[in-house]
Amino acid sequence: MARQVLFVQGAGEGVYDCWDSKLVASLERELGENYTVRYPRMPNEDDPSYAAWEPALTRELASLDDGAILIAHSVGGTILIHVLAKQQPKPRFGGLFVIAAPFIGEGGWPSDGIGDCKDVSEGLPPGLPIYLYHGAADDVVPTAHVHLCAKAIPHAVVRTLDRRDHQLNNDMSDVARDILSAG
Template identity: 70%
Template sequence: MAKQVLFIQGAGEGVHDHWDNQLVASLERELGENYAVRYPRMPGEGDPSYIVWKAALASELDLLEDQAILVGHSFGGTILIHALAEQQKPRFGGLFVLAAPFFGEGGWSSSGMGDCREVPGRISAGTPLYLYHGAEDPEVPAAHVHLYAKAFPRAVVRMLEHGDHQFNNDLSDVAEDIRLLS
């Protein structure tokens, strides 16, 4: 049976069909047939709401088997981090967060979502956390991954020297880490 991977898209008008679908295609190609990538459309992608996305994500998480892999890009990664902090039990094989904005001191401000510094102690130490950021990301400053690294000192941080916000549509580094973890 194929290992489950849930990919949560970033925010913005048309992101699901015109941007992050290319990341998913790269991940599927790199992971191969031993992995099944699920890529749901998040509601209101052009004007995202934490509350609405969290509810949609909860429904998606309920469909997953234990030890499934979670991947979130941009706002989707931020939502995953916050939503997992509210989970009652650790049951996921790994959390892979790509170019996620950090909300709170030093990062961006947000209404409806708490400070990212408040969640590390609530995410299971048994859930491996990988943080990726492209050094050439024009959307989310690279400083955000360093804020996450400070908040999550056990996280594996990968700064990709030539990566943009979409990682040049190449998630081979992420796929390699997923395979090594599995």
């Protein structure tokens, strides 16, 4: 049976169809047939809110098997981290891989609906491997955000990728390599 992967999209008009679908296609190629990638469309992608995305993510998380891999891009990563920190979902996940997530709080971006990221670490599922990726050439979310996230989640592995943009140049090989090496 193929291992489940949940990919949570980023935010913005057309992101699901025109942008993050390319990340999913790269991920599927890199992981191969032993992995099944689920890519649900999040509500109101052009005007995302924690209030709208949290119930959708809660349903998705509850439907996953133990050992499933979680991957999220940009604002989707920030929201997913908060959902995991607040809920302690039932399945035990194999890892959380977050790409270009904005940090919410001091030094990062403000948000009305998402709480400050500085306190998320204590609420995350114990023992969950966490990887944070950020392109050094990201002109959407400044690279400083990955370092702020790393302070908030001290056990996370941080990968800053040279010459990669907000979409990691649509190349998920580094993420797939970490997933495959983690087992």
